[in-house]
Amino acid sequence: MANEATNITLLGNKGDPVEYTIATGSPIPKGSLMVFDDTPQVVKIHTVGSQFFAGIAAEEHVSGTALQASAKLACITHCIADLTAGSADAYVFGVPVCTSEAGLNTIGSATNDSIEGMAMVVGISQETVAANGTGAVKINVGKSW
Amino acid sequence: MANEVTKVTLLGNAGDPVEYIVAEDVAVPKGTIMRISASPQTAIAATTDGQFFAGIASVEKVSGDGITKLALWTHGVFDMVSDTAGCTLGQPVKIDTGANLVSTADSDTVATAGEVVGLSLETLTDGQSGCVLVNL
Helix, strand or coil: CCCCCCCEECCCCCCCCCEECCCCCEEEECCCCCEEECCCCCCECCCCCCCCCCEEEEECCCCCCHEEEEEEEEEEEEEEECCCCCECCCCCCCCCEEEEECCEEEEEECCCCHHHHHHEEEEEECCCCCCCCEEEEEEEEEEEC | CCCCCEEECCCCCCCCCEEEECCCCEECCCCCEEEECCCCEEEECCEEEEEEEEEECCCCEECCCCCCEEEEEEEEEEEECCCCCCCCCEEEEEEEECEEEECCCCHHHHHHHHHHEEEECCCCCCCEEEEEEEEC
């Protein structure tokens, strides 16, 4: 895929991983931004903006092997990681960021709507980043911002 | 009481318990959703919409046991019961009216973030229980 999270520094208790349900047979690279897809607790890779953020894939989910039978994936919910801004997104340090309309694992500045729908917030930017740039984001899923 | 919360997964350091002051002559079942009731750092069982969430009682407290401190879990995944308004996958939930009930938060609740209990990991209707990610 592309733009997976890198340089992940785990916070809390080893990144406070939460186990979610995933579709079997679909490959998921380690570091993918995962969003809620269905109830209960089903997640998928982020594809477009305005999606509820669930965490970062803690490990790769392999398709086409015996491992594809696994329908569970641990997602890191508490960390600092380098994330990539969307092609039309730029933001400054200290602001909340959300998943981007630019798609696949990219982020952009959060809006009032995405902040009020709190789970759309991925984290707080630690750096000023230009479009397509990469910078650190502090992630703490479910935190009352 | 009723509808006490069930622990699914403790996150952080064993659920990041925070110790609050409680009344000595009050019984608090384990798993009770607690609210901040007075300064400093005093908590009682939540009962209605608009109250500020403090955490979840990690142990049972018996009335008249001489104990005035109670550890509340503040970080983890917990099974909670929805009120009539229901809960929606991926959206924040708040305390609702009734013993240990939650429902989808509104804009005002989120702006006053202390009312948010956590992030719903499931869509729930009245009386259903499902997982909520709590992270105070």
